[in-house]
Amino acid sequence: MKVLVIGGGGREHAIVWKLSQSPKVTQIYCAPGNPGIAELATCVSIAVSDIEKLAAFAKMEQIDLTFVGPEEPLSLGIVNYFKEQGLAVYGPSKEAAMIEGSKAFAKELMIKYGIPTAKYAAFTNYEDALAYVRSEGAPIVIKADGLAAGKGVVVAKKMEEAEEALKRMLKEVTFGSAGARVVVEEYLEGEEMTLLAFVNGTIVKAMVPAQDHKPVYDGDQGPNTGGMGTYAPLPHIDSSMVERIIHEIVEPTAKAMAAEGCPFEGILYTGLMLTKSGPKVIEYNARFGDPETQVVLPLLETDLLDILLASLTGELEKVEVKWKDKAAICVIMSSAGYPGPYEKGQVINGLDQVAYPTIVFHAGTTEKEGAIVTNGGRVLGITAIGENLGQARELAYQSVEKVSFIGAHYRTDIGSKAFR
């Protein structure tokens, strides 16, 4: 089968890597891809948002299945368009992708269907938002409604930070149209985790739980990023907690989406906080997480293509999704300055020093004059697979030491919450 993967980050590298192991896959294309992906797939330079061009390419190349990695084309309706054109595509419709695209939609869904989440209020008017935030007090969380690449969220420990964020999002509108409306949320305290699931209407097959590390510095200090590292599974979180999350949160979410007339078909990402009063949803995404995918897919035993194909015919229930009895950890190497402004074009050395069971997933890289150079905030994700988390962590950090570029930054404490 010929497969097209849309996207060009670390997540898509992991998806392509996993699909390349399927005996049924004969050829993989990736749009736009990156130099790491190019080792496994033919990269095609079409932007992820250029839906018509992507569909024309899929037709011309007689692609058997298209997999959509990032949120942007999903929210733009790539799945609807491909289906209208008679093309096989895996991912949620534009309507179902609203679960990520609009935080207000997600919040209203959770309230209507009794899915536990933080208390919230939505505002478009700065003065009203300010009055509410002042009455609630800090700590409090301010979120731009709409897609903001994971960076439209401010966890304000102090009132001044909250006011600053409101001003930025509602008065100066630095987040573009995503900032026209803000969601103000109760601050949830506890440990965070991600539960990804394959969802086929009301059928849910959960993946292994993972944990991301959003703040840029060790000890969860500094501003939030798209994610600085992940590990899976979570040995310190009871399997009964995961079962509870599936039954009380993920399955009810799938049912709620179906009941709303926008059944979810694709990868549902549930970001959770394990609070004293039980697990609560922080956010949903309508796609694989980045960098969660870089630790979850290496642990998947089952052929990913089989899961995707079964979902397209409504038969996900029949597939046994199996996991390896191992652990994986991913350490992100980022450019100096990220998540703020950063330089591009630094030569990356040592990539050839890393071998399985460690994998270098490329995120923000490009090729320049025969060298692989930095081309984004998150540059690489170094994933190691071990018999247990301790071994995986050792392997990952050994490899991180071998790879270098000027200004490279990484957290040294990925996975440490599991050892406390």
Ligand code: AMP
């Ligand atoms: P989101 O994009 O909604 O996942 O938010 C990004 C990050 O902000 C999350 O991963 C959490 O670390 C943090 N966060 C979001 N909402 C809350 C909340 N209600 N309470 C505490 N932390 C939150």
Ligand code: GLY
């Ligand atoms: N790692 C967080 C996300 O993919 O949104």
